[in-house]
Amino acid sequence: MYHQAAEISNTRNGSLLVAERDRRRKRHSSTKFGNPELADLSDEELLDLRFCDLGLSISGTPLELRIAQLERELEAKKIPFHPHFWLSEEWFTPDGVPGVAIPFYLADSRLMKLEERQMLEVEGGTLDWCMRILRHETGHAIDNAYRLRRRRCYRETFGNVSVPYPDAYSPKPYSRSYVVNIDLWYAQSHPVEDFAETFAVWLKPRSRWRQTYKDWPALKKLEFVDELMQTVRTERAAVTTRRHEEPLRAIRTTLREHYQKKRAYYGMQESECYDHELLRLFNPEPRDRRAPSAATFLRKASKRLRRDVSEWTGQFQYTIDQVLREMISRCQQLDLRLDRDSEEVERDALIVLTMHTMNHIQDEAHKVAL
Numbered sequence: 001m002y003h004q005a006a007e008i009s010n011t012r013n014g015s016l017l018v019a020e021r022d023r024r025r026k027r028h029s030s031t032k033f034g035n036p037e038l039a040d041l042s043d044e045e046l047l048d049l050r051f052c053d054l055g056l057s058i059s060g061t062p063l064e065l066r067i068a069q070l071e072r073e074l075e076a077k078k079i080p081f082h083p084h085f086w087l088s089e090e091w092f093t094p095d096g097v098p099g100v101a102i103p104f105y106l107a108d109s110r111l112m113k114l115e116e117r118q119m120l121e122v123e124g125g126t127l128d129w130c131m132r133i134l135r136h137e138t139g140h141a142i143d144n145a146y147r148l149r150r151r152r153c154y155r156e157t158f159g160n161v162s163v164p165y166p167d168a169y170s171p172k173p174y175s176r177s178y179v180v181n182i183d184l185w186y187a188q189s190h191p192v193e194d195f196a197e198t199f200a201v202w203l204k205p206r207s208r209w210r211q212t213y214k215d216w217p218a219l220k221k222l223e224f225v226d227e228l229m230q231t232v233r234t235e236r237a238a239v240t241t242r243r244h245e246e247p248l249r250a251i252r253t254t255l256r257e258h259y260q261k262k263r264a265y266y267g268m269q270e271s272e273c274y275d276h277e278l279l280r281l282f283n284p285e286p287r288d289r290r291a292p293s294a295a296t297f298l299r300k301a302s303k304r305l306r307r308d309v310s311e312w313t314g315q316f317q318y319t320i321d322q323v324l325r326e327m328i329s330r331c332q333q334l335d336l337r338l339d340r341d342s343e344e345v346e347r348d349a350l351i352v353l354t355m356h357t358m359n360h361i362q363d364e365a366h367k368v369a370l
Helices: 011-024 042-047 062-076 108-121 127-146 152-158 191-203 217-233 257-265 277-282 294-313 317-332 342-363
Strands: 084-088 099-103
Touching: 011 217, 042 257, 042 277, 062 127, 099 127, 108 257, 127 191, 152 191, 191 217, 277 317, 277 342, 294 317, 294 342, 317 342
Parallel strands: 084 099
Antiparallel strands: none
């Protein structure tokens, strides 16, 4: 999926994007779970709440079932280690802690809806997406538990782990030296992320990683993890602390402050010029001046466009939305109108948005997740 996205440049590929939309889309469950006191609150009321007042727990939520699935996967690989989990603002595994923090919204169906409205998507909101991230973070946790990065063979395979962790990185989408598990070619951001991504692919049931990565340099990393885990099976964990870092109960900031910071982080810093593409999509002098405005057309199609581009590029929908808003704003300034078949224009708009998103990936350093 990720390698194909960079090559989109013509109508045929645009048609493929549209045709694949329904098959690839998976929505998170709408079943109610979490704190019932939050269910009837408005978005504004929720945003004024502090994290420490949310009253959330993993118990009794889909997260509990997904953690149980992860534990079964570890047992199937005969790994004696199981990480511990707690709720916090975002996904993360603290250095030196063999446990994983999970974002608060995954423990409450009402907060999942708020997350989608605020950020246009719910990271880890589907079963598949959540399991991919859980496996990745478990890779970090097992690294911490057994102090794997201190081993010479680990450093020889994945690189110098002592290099500073970057604020941003420039991915190479075509590289075959890294596995692909979660989005944004994240294995390329740092050696410890490379290990966590490789571990996640190795752990996934029925992944057939030997066939999938045949003839890839990344296969050697997978084979190394396979051998390393055989050693781990016979060892005791060196770090056994059950410490929770930044748990919800200790965070006194509000959800409003959290989302303001998060949106600013993933927002575009500079606008781009789209005039050339927009003038091909729309007409500044249509034969019929009653033709719908291009800005209105793009607004109506925005949700589909954002989601489709996100699925194909791995980019955050909020970042994609910044590009789309610039396109809409420029359509207003140029007073562009729709004078062609709407399905055809939407398909072409999808191509334009995808190309600019890929250009953003290539030309701007990728920010490492908060």
